[in-house]
Amino acid sequence: MPMFRRALLASLALPALARAQGAWTPDRPSRLVVPFAPGGSQDVLGRLFAQAIQAGTGQQMVVENRAGAGGILGGEAVARGPADGLSLLLATAGQTTIPKAIGRRMPYDPDTDLAPVMQLLDSPVALLAGPNLPVTDAASLMALARSSPTPLPYASTGIGTNTHLIMEDLKARERLKVEHVPYRGAAAAFNDLLAGRIALMFVSVPSVLGFSGGALKVVATTGAERFPSLPDVPTLTESAVPGFTASIWTGLSVRAGTPPAAIAHWRQAFASAMGEAALRERLDGLGVTPAVTDPAAFGAMMRQDLARWRRVVAPLNISLD
The missing domain is CATH 3.40.190.150 (Bordetella uptake gene, domain 1)
Structure with a gap:
């Protein structure tokens, strides 16, 4: 159970x-x-x-x-x-x-x-990668963000929000080369992610489930267990960053x-x-x-x-x- x-x-x-x-x-x-x-x-x-x-x-x-x-x-x-x-x-x-x-x-x-x-x-929140990024999972996304010659832009739903601070926590722990681009909400961030102007982002699972504007590349969720509505998406802790939950x-x-x-x-x-x-x-x-x-x-x-x-x-x- x-x-x-x-x-x-x-x-x-x-x-x-x-x-x-x-x-x-x-x-x-x-x-x-x-x-x-x-x-x-x-x-x-x-x-x-x-x-x-x-x-x-x-x-x-x-x-x-x-x-x-x-x-x-x-x-x-x-x-x-x-x-x-x-x-x-x-x-x-x-x-x-x-x-x-x-x-x-x-x-x-x-x-x-x-x-x-x-x-x-x-x-939990979902970790998304831009559809054109050469990554297939959270581990390859982490590797790209560590080795990128220039910081990868990441979106949040606003300064000081959960999605901002969770990424900053991950950035510090994994020494990621990423820079913050705040948005007023998830919809505009999704558009820029799909267009390649944003490389990655954390966003709430309800926002992912409710989005119908394109195919989002969801590489991980941040719960202790896989989320029931996304059973094929591994958790971040099982796939790339042991112990990291949010x-x-x-x-x-x-x-x-x-x-x-x-x-x-x-x-x-x-x-x-x-x-x-x-x-x-x-x-x-x-x-x-x-x-x-x-x-x-x-x-x-x-x-x-x-x-x-x-x-x-x-x-x-x-x-x-």
Whole structure:
């Protein structure tokens, strides 16, 4: 049984904390703050979860899009809101670990103003090579990037994003000769990759699965296991760089000071929703996998994430302010 399936099944037991502290249920509609604009992948996920929660519990959950500043405005909406358990943040690294690692000025401290509820999802990223590059796999791409007389241009979906920092981490570890070319999103980067103006890039697996503009050369993914939707694509750690893994995660956070019983309620509700086959099927189709954890494990994962990105950004002199 795949690792993420075992973790999901293990998570579906009723939390002892909820039993110990008594039941808590919302006394009015709750809101799930999605820190990105409508129509994007996180918005789709947020609406899927809100529908699943309403179907499973009968409790109304409203999705509220708070886009801006890379998601920080959405994080602020929850971090500066009431600690009543009725406002939840669909959290990613963009509102928590990455801006703190970069040293970006933020109107809240993710460590002290937000409390972890659970990790929800995990998705590896895909390593793409330009179709005209003389490479057939990740190992030959790494060899080319080490020996190239001039740096190979690589795309990201923006300065300080996951796809930027993952490549910089790989660059430092493998001594790659690559240079950064940031884009506003994956679509424009794909066009330049196919046209030969970009040599390589990391991009989310959902973006790869949703692309229909040409044949992408996917040489590896960055999970610990092969991704189910791309079973013929090896992981980077098995094919070229042992031990190198990376992912784009999605979790659930609330305002610090939220009652523990409310946190336990939402963890149980979301974990139960992810036990439903219909929701799992939708998530599989979107290129994400369940990664249900408890608050302590989610908090520990974010601390590890922060430490990794601090190490990566230290020599880069990134400023987004």
